[in-house]
Amino acid sequence: MTILQTDEPRRGRGRPRTPGAEERIMDAALEEYGEHGWSGFTMDGVARRAGVGKSTVYLRWQDKDTLLIDAVSRRGSAVGPVDTGTIEGDLHQLAVTLFRFYRDAAGWATLRIYVDVAGAPDRLRGFLDTIGAMHTEFVEEIVARGIQRGEVPAGASGATVAEVVYGAAMMHSMRIRLEGGQLTDEEIEQQAHELVELALCGARA
Amino acid sequence: MTILQTDEPRRGRGRPRTPGAEERIMDAALEEYGEHGWSGFTMDGVARRAGVGKSTVYLRWQDKDTLLIDAVSRRGSAVGPVDTGTIEGDLHQLAVTLFRFYRDAAGWATLRIYVDVAGAPDRLRGFLDTIGAMHTEFVEEIVARGIQRGEVPAGASGATVAEVVYGAAMMHSMRIRLEGGQLTDEEIEQQAHELVELALCGARA
């Protein structure tokens, strides 16, 4: 996604930037973060794993936070808009995507960043807010279509549904993680099903 | 709470540990973490704020992580069991407590730690799991009493209700935080009400 970048000069002069470097660095960043956590996530480690020099990293990202957030945001967009024809189908697919996202190390890292940034007064909060709002919009579109189709009453709140689905998926994933386990695809289907029923029940009331 | 401590030798020999030191240090840790976030949370800073030497800190906690987790866990137990007579009242009070907990810097820090620890393979996961299970038990007791009273059908899942309430409260709090806002007590009441209705709707189905 690399939203945080300054617009590159691209004057065509000098050696062009190595093509795959951004990717390799962001991948390395997510892997390092996934393996060692925040403490233990070092720029030297990222550079070494990506096989580049530190200056190559700092040429593209101004600091550690920015790199990590950028790397994480790119994966965060794995959760995108869906349209299966029914509100139930849409929410189910969204929930399944979420569970899979949280099961992955990089996906969970995204959540870590969000919670971390949300907790401290920070220049980056506004940016993540945009991402968060984007996700809320997906759900509101789903609910809006459901209202149009008459599946849920007009007063149903997309924001609430979003919070329930995202929040419950996150909490369930965390519990499994703390137990040291990992969700299978079948369990994800089952959990998503229950969760959607519950959310819809609330939306209908 | 200081669960992580090894049981002290307590041979009565030598100068006894200063009584209030643990408290002062943990308070200082939460304040430092709340003000500066993870980066910017330093042991020297904690010691200075608590008015103790670094050795006094390291005598009680083996490292930075352990101190922070311990400090955070102590506050985590602010959320305890409730019994108001109805499942609706119980869940409402629980939700209100949660919202208030997440509004507080130290409370949010707790969540940060949980998400962080859940993301990395770690010796501390098992411990936090215990705390997490404790919270699930509170909700399961509430639901069990609800079943006894006939408020919800026998098949209602306490774990699911817990995930919905905790997760949605967390997500809502995070959204407000990312927007830079802060929940008022009235908004908390309102949110808690909606959330409980939704959860109960799901539990009854």
Place this chain on the structure above:
Amino acid sequence: MTILQTDEPRRGRGRPRTPGAEERIMDAALEEYGEHGWSGFTMDGVARRAGVGKSTVYLRWQDKDTLLIDAVSRRGSAVGPVDTGTIEGDLHQLAVTLFRFYRDAAGWATLRIYVDVAGAPDRLRGFLDTIGAMHTEFVEEIVARGIQRGEVPAGASGATVAEVVYGAAMMHSMRIRLEGGQLTDEEIEQQAHELVELALCGARA
């Protein structure tokens, strides 16, 4: 010697000081210093080796320097006045004593202290000066008696003789030490003989 001690109150009340403690502590101090040098000479180490608590040490010496200097001075007085009847015999015996003194770990430690203290502006310099002057006096008495007996001319300088004997003995000892060797008693006799001849030659001129 324990010159640095304040005069003890000795009011008779309370538990009397453990008799052998001073000795054990000073011995331990010299041993620790001899084994580990200045860096590596720790009060905890001394107390542990002497089998006493730190308070027992600090009750007798105000700090590390004082203890070490005191311990070292006690051994320093191993070199005392002599009177064999001839200036040659006196100086020979003095030189032999010196060589033996410098061969010993504690004796060498004494020299270390002297050089160390002489190098830094310090409250302890005056004290060591006294000791140094004492040694000079021994030699001056020897030379004065030599003058009386007509062995050396009236203008002979005791201070110069002292400097030559002490200095040359020290330098020779240092060279042997740096080579990792150790002077035998025969070598000491031989060195002392040469040294005295040289010093007397100078004194006679």
Place this chain on the structure above:
Amino acid sequence: MTILQTDEPRRGRGRPRTPGAEERIMDAALEEYGEHGWSGFTMDGVARRAGVGKSTVYLRWQDKDTLLIDAVSRRGSAVGPVDTGTIEGDLHQLAVTLFRFYRDAAGWATLRIYVDVAGAPDRLRGFLDTIGAMHTEFVEEIVARGIQRGEVPAGASGATVAEVVYGAAMMHSMRIRLEGGQLTDEEIEQQAHELVELALCGARA
């Protein structure tokens, strides 16, 4: 002199080491040691005084001892070979240089280190031995030339002369230092003269 350094890789890659840094650090080390003595000689202090980060120091010297010894050895070589045409002139110049060397804080620090290292079993002793042997050689060359010129008999011992000159100069300097005084240039000339006469008297016998 920096003899202790491992030969550098010098692959030409990466930023080269700042040219004057070694010098600045060693100067700072000697100044700090001269001012505060061993206790009070801190790496942070050296780095600050040299205007350098601690890592820059530790990149060049493995620890405090090594730095100090290296710094001191460099100055130790201030005393070098002389050749004035007569043994008397040579020794006189050597003695004057020595007295001036010991008068200087850094010079005296050198002696401190020597005595300190000579006193403890240590990896560094062999190295200082080399320096010590070098000094002995200077004097032996002087004496050898004196023998060639017939100024002293063939059996004269350079080592003994060296010990007498170095030792007596050191002892005299120490006495003056302990008294809190400082040798003037005139006194140095006078002392050197006396000392050389005495040493030559011995060498001739």
Place this chain on the structure above:
DNA sequence: AATTAATCGAGACGGTACGTCGGGTCTTATG
């Protein structure tokens, strides 16, 4: 015998310096 008071071993205390490590910057030689 009870009281008083000093000393003892033990070890926690507030500090300070250690030697290491990582962040972000800068400087070289090489593409």
Place this chain on the structure above:
DNA sequence: CATAAGACCCGACGTACCGTCTCGATTAATT
């Protein structure tokens, strides 16, 4: 120009030691 390498300054890490302090447990001399 960008890059890989790596030295730079800074500051936090967790450890060790200093000299102080506070314990409970002795150990006499004084009541």
